[in-house]
Each structure stands twice: as C-alpha cells, then as structure tokens.
Amino acid sequence: xxxxxxxxxxxxxxxxxxxxxxxxxxxxxxxxxxxxxxxxxxxxxxxxxxxxxxxxxxxxxxxxxxxxxxxxxxxxxxxxxxxxxxxxxxxxxxxxxxxxxxxxxxxxxxxxxxxxxxxxxxxxxxxxxxxxxxxxxx
Numbered sequence: 001x002x003x004x005x006x007x008x009x010x011x012x013x014x015x016x017x018x019x020x021x022x023x024x025x026x027x028x029x030x031x032x033x034x035x036x037x038x039x040x041x042x043x044x045x046x047x048x049x050x051x052x053x054x055x056x057x058x059x060x061x062x063x064x065x066x067x068x069x070x071x072x073x074x075x076x077x078x079x080x081x082x083x084x085x086x087x088x089x090x091x092x093x094x095x096x097x098x099x100x101x102x103x104x105x106x107x108x109x110x111x112x113x114x115x116x117x118x119x120x121x122x123x124x125x126x127x128x129x130x131x132x133x134x135x136x137x138x
Contacts, residue, residue, distance in 0.1 A: 017066075021058065028054070033095040057088070086131065090124065 028034065034054065038047045063069065071077045107116055 017062070021062070025055070025058070028092070031096060033092060036095050037091055054088075057084075082131075082135070086128075090127070 034051050035044075035047055038044045038050060043050070064071070071081060073080075106112070106119075112119070
C-alpha cells in the first residue's frame with residue numbers, strides 16, 4: 001500500500017511540474033519575449049541560442065531543485081546564480097511590461113513628460129534593494 005502512495009505522489013508531482021513548466025514556457029513564447037529581447041539587444045541572429053539557453057537554464061534549475069544538489073563555490077556561486085536569476089526575472093518583467101504597454105499608459109495617466117528613464121531605473125533599483133533586503137534579512 002505504501003508503494004502505491006509513493007508512485008501516486010511521484011506521478012502527481014511530475015504532472016504538476018510538467019504543467020507549471022509548460023505554462024511558463026508557453027507564457028514566454030506567446031508573449032514573444034525572447035525575440036523582443038533580442039531586438040532590444042540587437043542580437044536577432046541569436047534568437048535560437050537564447051531560447052536554448054533559457055530552456056537549459058530552466059532544466060538545470062529544476063534538476064538542482066528536485067535533487068537538492070548543493071551549489072559548490074559557497075557565497076560566490078550563490079551570488080552568480082542570484083545575478084543570473086535576477087537578470088532573467090528583470091528581463092521577463094520588462095518584456096512583459098513593454099508587451100502590455102504599461103509605461104506609455106503610466107506616463108499618460110500620471111502626465112509624466114520627462115524622466116521616464118529615471119522612473120524605470122528607480123523601479124529597478126527598488127527591486128534590487130528589496131531583493132538584497134530579503135536575501136540578508138531572511
């Protein structure tokens with residue numbers, strides 16, 4: 001009876017993971033985030049390479065999380081991982097905001113004529129400081 005529960009739990013966990021991962025990658029691909037990011041970075045010839053890297057990063061993150069593989073290298077490795085994860089989340093958030101045309105609507109509603117780049121930098125800095133606060137004051 002215990003083996004059946006374990007198999008059932010493993011099956012539910014695998015199906016849930018596949019559903020969530022499929023949803024995230026479908027979300028990224030439907031919004032066209034990678035081609036937009038490549039257009040902004042002027043690296044349109046490397047779209048497939050970027051998509052492959054994002055896919056491999058997702059798979060590596062899943063493997064590290066599921067099998068609880070420790071990151072060797074201590075704080076430096078954790079810092080590098082955090083930097084790359086933050087860059088990914090930041091790019092994802094900015095591409096989503098651009099796709100939904102958030103910034104033009106925000107500028108129009110707040111009657112903001114100058115300083116939009118400063119507002120974006122301030123938002124990024126706030127996200128950075130909040131992440132540092134959460135990291136150091138768990």
